[in-house]
Every structure is written in C-alpha cells, then in structure tokens.
Amino acid sequence: MVQYLPIDRTFAALGDPTRRSVLERLGRGSATITELAEPFAISLTGMKKHVRVLEDAELVTTEKVGRARRCSLGPQPLEDAQLWIESYQRMLDDRLDRFGELLEKTKGES
C-alpha cells in the first residue's frame, strides 16, 4: 500500500495550469471562488473542484464569508517540492560530472 505524503499532493496540485494560475492570483491577495473563476472560461463548480485540490494540498485555505467562499494562500509552502527537485537535479549533475571525468580518463589512457 503506497503511503501518500504532503509532497505528493503538492506536486499533483501543481500539475494543472488553472491551479497554478489560481496560486499566482492568490499571491496578489485573497479572492472568492467567483472572482477566481472569472478570468477563466470555467464554471463555478469546476473552479470549486480546483480549489478543493489546492485545499487538500494545504496550498490554499478557504473561509465562508456570507454566501461566498473566500480563498487565501495556505500554510503549506512549496519548499518540500523545491528541495526534492533541487536534490534530483544535483544528482543528475553529479552523474554528468562523473561521466565527464570518465571521458577525460579514457582520453588520457588512449
């Protein structure tokens, strides 16, 4: 049984252009679902689903204000996702370096 971690939900939430745009929009201040849906050709129901995915990943929090639902950026930053990508890129760079050293060594021997 696979154990899903917050980082899984973070990456999955980021895998959609509308959800990334919503995060960028909320970075400029909180907004209702209606305000979030406006710039996209998307139904309120569709936007609610995206917000729910972002909420599950703790990237967004929502609060009922009267009849509207106000969304803000959540407590979960993207640091875990960033650290994973950075460590992966470092691993790839090390591998390239080792390959380069091997090439140099082979040239020296020929």
Added chain:
Amino acid sequence: MVQYLPIDRTFAALGDPTRRSVLERLGRGSATITELAEPFAISLTGMKKHVRVLEDAELVTTEKVGRARRCSLGPQPLEDAQLWIESYQRMLDDRLDRFGELLEKTKGES
C-alpha cells in the same frame, strides 16, 4: 478548453512516491521494468503504468531489448518545474517584504 503543457505532465508525474523513487533509481543507471518493480511491493502491470506516466512526461525513455523493456532517464529535465516553483517562492517573499515594510511604516506613524 485547458491546454496542458509539458510542465503539467512533469508535476503530475512527480506527484507519486513510487514514480519519484523510479527517477532516483534511474539516476543511478538504466533498469528493466522487472528490476524497477522489485524493491516495491508492486505488480509488473502497476510498474508499467507508472513508467508510462513518466514516459508521457518525457522524464523516462524506454527501449525494447529482447523480451524486456529497458528504462532510462529521458530528455525532459525538471528545469521548467524548478523555475516555476522558484518564481512562485520569490513572489511570496516579495509579498512578505512588502508586508514587513507596511508594518514598519505603520509603526513609524503611530
């Protein structure tokens, strides 16, 4: 109609612990589907599905060698994903800075 970009497939592919482990494993060298499945309590069919998602995101390439399918790291690096996260974090930092400046200004005025 939402247009999905390579970066969407990259993030979606990274949103699973098995798939991230497969990438880390392939960073140490190519492997067959059977070799990839071994350390996980996962069927060959399950591993094939994960590899297909990684292949669609161009993070992995596969090649039929005899009866086995050999997997290697693909041409699509994680740079786009890394750049998006970095620019998002920068936006959050700027927002915090502006908030800090506002607080200082308010203190000065009181």
